[in-house]
Structures are given as structure tokens and as C-alpha cells.
Amino acid sequence: MKIIIKTIPNLISITRIIMSFLFVQAILEQFKYGQDMNIKLIVLFLVICFSDLIDGRIARKTNSVSIIGAKLDVFADLLYIIISYVALVNIKILPLWFLVFICFKFTEFIITSKVMKHYNKSSQNPFVFDKIGRIVSAMFLVIPGIACMYKCFEPYDIALIINCVLCIIFLAGLYSSYLRIKSCFMVVDFNNRNLID
Numbered sequence: 001m002k003i004i005i006k007t008i009p010n011l012i013s014i015t016r017i018i019m020s021f022l023f024v025q026a027i028l029e030q031f032k033y034g035q036d037m038n039i040k041l042i043v044l045f046l047v048i049c050f051s052d053l054i055d056g057r058i059a060r061k062t063n064s065v066s067i068i069g070a071k072l073d074v075f076a077d078l079l080y081i082i083i084s085y086v087a088l089v090n091i092k093i094l095p096l097w098f099l100v101f102i103c104f105k106f107t108e109f110i111i112t113s114k115v116m117k118h119y120n121k122s123s124q125n126p127f128v129f130d131k132i133g134r135i136v137s138a139m140f141l142v143i144p145g146i147a148c149m150y151k152c153f154e155p156y157d158i159a160l161i162i163n164c165v166l167c168i169i170f171l172a173g174l175y176s177s178y179l180r181i182k183s184c185f186m187v188v189d190f191n192n193r194n195l196i197d
Contacts, residue, residue, distance in 0.1 A: 006064035012055040013076040019048050020080035027087045045145030084144035093147050098166050102140055105173050112180040119187045132176040139169045
């Protein structure tokens, strides 16, 4: 029974991967082929967001936090974000520059996490999170759903509003990157000084 309970968070992450493909399929059916997928888009989006909220909490509650689970969770989030943004950029709902920024931010997150973990091995989680970065990544997660909902229900052009929100997220993401890179340099410098002494 314990083994089954410990696999629940990973099963939720795997389910999010499947739902991500269904979400992209619904985006294409709605906006490229003109089918009415409003309800399906909303339900899939809400379930994806909810699953992202609960998988880590369940893992912590059931004492089943693992490196594989953490990597699977990040992979599921990244897959959802990348494929939904690619679909939304392809049908011209979201701009390409923001997808490029997401790829930069994820690459920076992986590199800075590795550097920080190299010098601080106390945590089991392979990733190092920061508050601003968490907010930015949460926004990366919700923007596709919000963009779809606005496009489905709002007859007016909302490109200006979406671009303003994307610019705010971009600036917050750059600030998060600055803080993370600065922390890496501080950690490396501190460790180099300790080696010399």
C-alpha cells in the first residue's frame, strides 16, 4: 500500500503530460480548425494547474519526495509550457519573443540550480527555487490558459493587454535571473576563498 501511495505524485505528473497534449490539441481544434472547444480548453487548463499544485504537496505529505519525482514535475511543467506556447505562437495568439525568453529562463534555471547544488548538497531536491522565479514560472504556466480564455470569450483584440502582462513577466524573470546568477557568483567566490584559506 505504501508503494502505491508513494507513486501518486509521479502519476499526477505523468497525467499532466498527457493532459498537456490534449490541451494543445484543443487549442488547434479551437483556433485553427474553428471547432468549439471552449469548455474542453478551460477544463484541461484548470486540471493542469490543479495537478501542478497538488503533486508536490502530496509528495511532501506522504513522505515520497524524490529526485525522479522533482525532475518529472519540472519536465511535465516544461513540456506543457513549451508545447502550448509553440501552438499559441503558431496561431499568432502569443509572440515568439516570449517563447524564446521562456527557453532562456529555463536554461538559466537549470544551470544556476546545478551550480548552487554543487556547493550546497544539503537538499535532496535537484533544483534551487527562488520566490520571484516561482512567481514567473507560475505565470508561464497560466498564460496559455488565460490567452485561450480571452481569445475564446472576448471579441475585442486583447493583444495590447497580453503584451503588457508578458512584458511585466519578462522584467520579473530578468530580475530573477540576475539574482540567481549573482548568487552563483557569490557561492563560487565564497567557496574559492575557503579553499585558499
